[in-house]
Amino acid sequence: MTEIRFGSPTVSRRTVIKGAAATAAVIPMTQILGGEVQAASKVLRLGTQKQVKPAAPWTTSDGSLQILSAVGDYLAYQRVDGSLEPRVATKWKASNGLKTWTFDLRKGVKFHDGTEVTSADVVYTFQAHLKETNKSASIGNFKGVIAAVRAEGAYKVVFDLVAPSGNFPYTVASTSYGAIIIKNGADGGAAWTKTMMSCGPWIMTSYTETEKTVFKKNPNYWDTDKQASLQYDTLEQIQFLSAAAAVPQLKTGKIDAIVLLPEDAVKLNKSKFSIDKVGSAAGIHMHMRCDYGPFTDVRVRKAAALTINRAGYIKGVLKGVGGNIANDSVMDSYPTRDNSVPQREKDLAEAKKLMAAAGNKGFTVDLSTWYRDDIAKFAQVVKSSFAEIGISCNLKVDGSDGGGSVYYTYVPYPSGKGKGPKYDNNSWLASNLGITEWAGRGVPDQYLKREWRSDGDWSGAYTDNATLDAAIDEYLSAGNPKKQSTASGKIQRASLDYTPYIIVYNTNILFVRRSNLKGVSYNGITQIDATGAA
DSSP states (O other): OOEEETTOTTOOOOOOOTTTTOOBOOOEEEEEETTEEEEEEEEEEEEEEOBSSOSSTTTOOBTTHHHHHHHOOOSEEEOTTSOEEESSEEEEEEETTTTEEEEEEOTTOBOTTSOBOOHHHHHHHHHHHHOGGGOOTTHHHHTTTEEEEEESSTTEEEEEESSOOTTHHHHTSTTSTTOOOOOTTOOOSGGGGGTOOSOSSEEEEEEETTTEEEEEEOTTOSOHHHHHHOOOSEEEEEEESOHHHHHHHHHTTSSOEEEOOHHHHTTSOTTTEEEEEEEEEEEEEEEEOSSSSTTOSHHHHHHHHTTOOHHHHHHHTSTTTSEEEOOSSTTTTSTTOOTTSOOOOOOHHHHHHHHHHTTOOOEEEEEEEEOOHHHHHHHHHHHHHHHTTTEEEEEEEEOSGGGTTTTTSOOSOSOOTTOOOSSOOSSGGGOSEEEEEEOOOSSSHHIIIIIISTTOTTOTTOOOOHHHHHHHHHHHHOOSHHHHHHHHHHHHHHHHHHOOEEOOEEEEEEEEEETTOOSOEEOTTOOEEOTTOO
8 A cells, every 4th residue: 555645746546535524544543632642542543434324234335334344354355456355265266157156265264252154154144145035235236146155065155156257256255345254044134233243353342323333353363463463452433424523533633544535635734644545446426317307318418428527627626636537437447448438528519519409408407416525526516517508407415424314215226227217306216317426346347237237226327228238248257358358448438328327537545544553454445454553
């Protein structure tokens, strides 16, 4: 991980800030009085985003994923660079033309109660997510992908797939952040939060939903080297809705690290705080309903996309460090991207021609989302940009914790192929125009399957496009980077041609910490690994 001091000319991109001050990190807690460091305790305190639902494997969403990554462990974990690190699994291999994947489990991994993790627990974990009655928020990651999961002995698990998948290990890794390993037969719903029984490096000692979770060090964690080097006994995660609430606590030492927006980060004292950065595929995706409402004509969608000054947004609003330019597809942050696809830029003349060709003189539409600092800024830019071609946006911003009251009610759910509800209730999956944030995955498979493919369960745009679907299927089944790059180019071109979403930039995570903390890592999903903190 690159350490960057404030003022460094190499400071680069991103900010996630879920709930504004959001996703966090970890640092040794110091008591600051009058600017002097008084004493270091054995407590790591980090600011995190507000959660939407209970911090449990079947219900996790947004702000609770940091809690799960503390108490739980996955078959594999997404590293800072996007690659996978073996955790509960030691290795994996494909067979049967990428339709069968076999995972060897690590011996000696123990749950917090001291019992050993075996293949029966792993099989149950994934079967439980697939069981419709459990209503797992992660079911869309596995349904239609995993045909069956079975044990071969105590330390081997086999996944039989519906279709070939070159990136399948990411599907069952921490990129599916609800897929921490739980005990065979356990209730992974809200009841799980009473014990948070898993096999991760921290054990939950207290949990106040939407406010604070406290953990103690797990003395029986399987990675004894990490546990031996960890200098802290206690970890606290404190949730914040906005940077305005979090920054004062960061300055006074009440919290030790946090993810901040660029303008908040660069104002902090250079001698006391450092910035770490992680480039990611995370970003703000703005859907335009393709099946209902004022954006059903593709010419109108393309015109809307041409109103945004992407380079200007990154330079002005993101201060040149908060993000990298995107091109209205989810492929733009990955090494398999086809760089020959032209970048979409602001072109009002062309936008007006498209509106005229569609016989559209403008209209009024609700722009729905939830309140988070970066989303609020983007919504204002969209409002002013769209107005230049006669599209007037009424901002409908859900100010509840994590947007759970209106925008993320998951009513309706799931989305369907080109056929959504014939109304706009200002929620994610029933709004004509809506802004949704996505965490950064090491591969684009989940975005493609759940958001962009016509049968995706999280498709706010309600897509129905055979060309795009075919390109997505080609990518998902590709077995090597060359084939993935070819398919990526097809996805990128089909995305520009169809324009169901506007994606202006991919986020750079700016992790602000007290300068004396070392050894904390975090990934593009904003999961934190504090086991090396020193």
